[in-house]
Amino acid sequence: MSQPEGQHNELSNLLNESRTFPPSEEFAAQANASAELYEKADADREAFWAEQASQLHWETEWDQVLDWSGAPFAKWFVGGRLNVAYNCVDRHVEAGNGDRVAIHWEGEPGDSRRITYAELQREVCRTANALASLGVGAGDRVAIYLPMLPEAVFAMLACARLGAMHSVVFGGFSAEALRSRVNDAQAKVVITSDGQYRRGKALPLKANVDEAVKETPSVEHVIVVRRTGGEVSWDDSRDKWWHDVVEGKPETHTPEAFDSEHPLFILYTSGTTGKPKGILHTSGGYLTQAAYTHRTVFDLKPESDVYWCTADIGWVTGHTYIVYGPLANGATQVIYEGTPNTPHEGRHWEVVAKYGVTIYYTAPTTIRTFMKWGAEIPARYDLSSLRVLGSVGEPINPEAWIWYRKHIGGDRTPIVDTWWQTETGAIMISPLPGVTSTKPGSAQRPLPGISAKVVNEAGEQVPHGSGGLLVLDKPWPSMLRGIWGDDDRYRETYWSKFADLGYYFAGDGAKYDDDGDIWLLGRVDDVMNVSGHRISTTEVESALVSHPNVAEAAVVGASDPTTGQGIVAFVILRGGVDDAASGEAALKELREHVSREIGPIAKPRQIMVVPELPKTRSGKIMRRLLRDVAENREIGDVTTLADSSVMDLISKGLKSSS
Ligand code: ATP
Ligand code: MG
Numbered sequence: 163m164s165q166p167e168g169q170h171n172e173l174s175n176l177l178n179e180s181r182t183f184p185p186s187e188e189f190a191a192q193a194n195a196s197a198e199l200y201e202k203a204d205a206d207r208e209a210f211w212a213e214q215a216s217q218l219h220w221e222t223e224w225d226q227v228l229d230w231s232g233a234p235f236a237k238w239f240v241g242g243r244l245n246v247a248y249n250c251v252d253r254h255v256e257a258g259n260g261d262r263v264a265i266h267w268e269g270e271p272g273d274s275r276r277i278t279y280a281e282l283q284r285e286v287c288r289t290a291n292a293l294a295s296l297g298v299g300a301g302d303r304v305a306i307y308l309p310m311l312p313e314a315v316f317a318m319l320a321c322a323r324l325g326a327m328h329s330v331v332f333g334g335f336s337a338e339a340l341r342s343r344v345n346d347a348q349a350k351v352v353i354t355s356d357g358q359y360r361r362g363k364a365l366p367l368k369a370n371v372d373e374a375v376k377e378t379p380s381v382e383h384v385i386v387v388r389r390t391g392g393e394v395s396w397d398d399s400r401d402k403w404w405h406d407v408v409e410g411k412p413e414t415h416t417p418e419a420f421d422s423e424h425p426l427f428i429l430y431t432s433g434t435t436g437k438p439k440g441i442l443h444t445s446g447g448y449l450t451q452a453a454y455t456h457r458t459v460f461d462l463k464p465e466s467d468v469y470w471c472t473a474d475i476g477w478v479t480g481h482t483y484i485v486y487g488p489l490a491n492g493a494t495q496v497i498y499e500g501t502p503n504t505p506h507e508g509r510h511w512e513v514v515a516k517y518g519v520t521i522y523y524t525a526p527t528t529i530r531t532f533m534k535w536g537a538e539i540p541a542r543y544d545l546s547s548l549r550v551l552g553s554v555g556e557p558i559n560p561e562a563w564i565w566y567r568k569h570i571g572g573d574r575t576p577i578v579d580t581w582w583q584t585e586t587g588a589i590m591i592s593p594l595p596g597v598t599s600t601k602p603g604s605a606q607r608p609l610p611g612i613s614a615k616v617v618n619e620a621g622e623q624v625p626h627g628s629g630g631l632l633v634l635d636k637p638w639p640s641m642l643r644g645i646w647g648d649d650d651r652y653r654e655t656y657w658s659k660f661a662d663l664g665y666y667f668a669g670d671g672a673k674y675d676d677d678g679d680i681w682l683l684g685r686v687d688d689v690m691n692v693s694g695h696r697i698s699t700t701e702v703e704s705a706l707v708s709h710p711n712v713a714e715a716a717v718v719g720a721s722d723p724t725t726g727q728g729i730v731a732f733v734i735l736r737g738g739v740d741d742a743a744s745g746e747a748a749l750k751e752l753r754e755h756v757s758r759e760i761g762p763i764a765k766p767r768q769i770m771v772v773p774e775l776p777k778t779r780s781g782k783i784m785r786r787l788l789r790d791v792a793e794n795r796e797i798g799d800v801t802t803l804a805d806s807s808v809m810d811l812i813s814k815g816l817k818s819s820s
Pocket of ligand 1: 555685
């Protein structure tokens with residue numbers, strides 16, 4: 163068997179991955195970030211954040227940077243007043259950049275729309291006027307259940323403009339998931355579309371809303387964007403077409419300034435580990451960190467860059483790095499409606515070439531999918547415009563990182579592996595392009611202004627090389643301000659573990675390497691215990707993915723009578739490998755491979771070849787469902803899965819192969 167790209171021999175597990183990629187002189191010379199930024203932030207954190215905040219337009223200046231006296235409920239830029247939508251739209255027009263493209267929107271069927279900042283301003287104003295005419299005002303909640311349409315951005319910004327909170331619910335979620343979120347937030351209005359394009363088909367969407375609102379007494383209006391032209395049922399007293407309520411409304415609207423701590427949105431976490439939490443974010447601190455991180459981590463040059471974040475708007479990455487960060491910075495960006503393999507597996511690269519995308523931000527799951535499809539696909543397109551690549555959502559396996567750099571980044575672009583959460587609101591740990599020598603698989607260092615530590619159960623920092631728990635030991639501007647309607651759960655979930663120390667517990671395992679760089683090791687809940695050894699799921703998965711036959715892997719610890727837990731691995735094979743790769747001999751070799759890479763203790767008890775893995779809408783593997791399979795239990799709650807039929811596929815496949 164051939165070794166892919168000759169890399170295989172050097173690749174190893176996360177413990178001894180040692181290659182680094184220093185920035186080129188050329189990149190460093192023009193970078194937004196500099197090494198001094200760390201020193202500056204360390205010298206005076208609050209002054210550093212005040213400087214970042216002053217890049218925004220404030221109607222009234224704050225009189226205190228941080229008030230942490232009500233911990234764990236923070237107040238940032240106390241007394242300051244601003245309008246978030248004004249900052250994302252109007253001020254760019256007023257600065258003379260109204261003709262700059264804000265959004266290159268690309269529909270899945272191939273239609274497209276080009277929206278300048280001046281047009282965005284008109285659309286947001288009309289939408290705000292429409293919502294106001296339906297009685298939406300400051301403090302009200304609006305649920306947005308839309309595919310990746312420009313209207314989703316207009317609606318979010320219109321809410322922000324009015325001081326209403328949006329709660330975006332991913333357009334792939336079921337009626338049931340929508341209903342529970344609408345009820346939790348007590349939303350007054352739901353904004354949806356007749357249907358959506360997915361994988362080349364027009365699928366209904368409003369039907370889910372009809373189903374959901376049967377039991378959502380708070381909902382007064384449903385606004386429907388026409389997208390597919392599909393048939394919809396209609397309730398005259400409740401339903402309104404977007405074009406009827408928005409078109410014809412005035413194209414101007416005077417924004418009101420709100421308190422820095424005025425609530426901006428509620429967003430439910432992905433639900434990878436359990437019941438989603440309604441995370442609350444507010445205005446001034448959130449926008450400050452969104453804009454700062456977007457500018458610094460992606461090296462954004464608003465005059466020349468074309469930025470593309472492939473996340474869905476229903477996920478926090480879509481909020482911070484499609485809507486608020488890029489628009490606050492006056493960026494030009496691509497928004498793509500559909501799936502990466504519609505109508506063909508080169509669609510993303512076709513879009514990159516079409517718009518000359520310079521910054522591309524995606525998830526490891528997507529990168530591994532591209533690897534599975536093969537490097538010959540991106541090779542057909544001109545990707546020379548790309549200059550920064552980003553990754554978010556899961557630890558990125560070194561093998562996937564190397565592939566990404568080589569086949570997408572032309573062996574030249576810096577890669578920023580960005581660690582953060584719905585709760586943190588914005589990027590927390592990441593290399594800085596032009597400054598950091600990057601390492602495949604490591605998120606490396608807390609950003610300037612951010613403080614994170616890896617600690618043991620007692621809260622003491624662990625020595626280099628050993629694993630521990632990731633905590634954030636100082637408040638940050640875009641931190642969550644609570645769980646909507648549940649202060650107790652907020653305290654309990656994030657602040658109780660290290661209550662004496664006042665650390666925020668992120669729920670992720672991590673470790674330092676010898677340089678002091680941070681490696682994320684997966685969720686603490688997922689750490690396996692084999693004969694008393696704690697083994698990280700991420701490390702075993704990375705070892706599996708470093709084998710030339712394997713495209714994707716998920717491992718879980720299943721209870722084992724002798725070892726406590728045994729490692730069970732689920733793997734997807736790469737495209738093009740022959741049938742023998744799923745045979746007994748090949749699987750035995752794969753188990754040996756893990757043993758060689760990490761050690762005999764990490765050797766999987768069992769490896770199962772599967773066609774798909776269960777993932778959330780944001781692309782994260784739901785290991786708890788795989789644990790159910792591995793332990794022959796009934797499968798648990800699947801409502802936050804991207805595709806609920808995957809579990810049937812896996813169960814069926816396993817039955818027929820055993
Ligand atoms: P829930 O909290 O409901 O289980 P979730 O944690 O999947 O859902 P998100 O807030 O979308 O919801 O995901 C944040 C998590 O994603 C982090 O806690 C971490 O486990 C993982 N993550 C995100 N980015 C990275 C990264 N660059 N490296 C490693 N892990 C990451
Ligand atoms: Mg989480």
